[in-house]
Amino acid sequence: MAEGPPDRNKSKKLSEAKRQNTNALIASNLRGYxxxxxxxxxxxxxxxxxxxxxxxxxxxxxxxP
Incomplete structure (x- = not known):
């Protein structure tokens, strides 16, 4: 059985991509600092x-001593 409707899976993937981009941005800023x-x-x-x-x-x- 699938993990929910395709739109929800797409939303999860976008959310994960957004989190990774945010983490990369934070890491880049910390490295620069x-x-x-x-x-x-x-x-x-x-x-x-x-x-x-x-x-x-x-x-x-x-x-x-």
């Missing part, structure tokens, strides 16, 4: 902070 963030790089003040943290950790390790 991610790439723009990566291209910006890490701000210098954050790199400085990470370097100071690294130095502080190394000093703490060297003080331990």
């Amino acid at each position: 991610y790439e723009s963030i990566v291209e910006e790089g890490t701000p210098s003040h954050l790199l400085d902070l990470l370097e100071r943290l690294h130095v502080a950790e190394e000093e703490a390790k060297s003080r331990k």
Whole structure:
């Protein structure tokens, strides 16, 4: 037995295609956003902070008996 009238099956296929197109659009937008963030790089003040943290950790390790 068929899964309903042919129009309903066509509607399901269109709905699935629309969902896939929407998902593809979302994925494309997220990819573009991610790439723009990566291209910006890490701000210098954050790199400085990470370097100071690294130095502080190394000093703490060297003080331990």
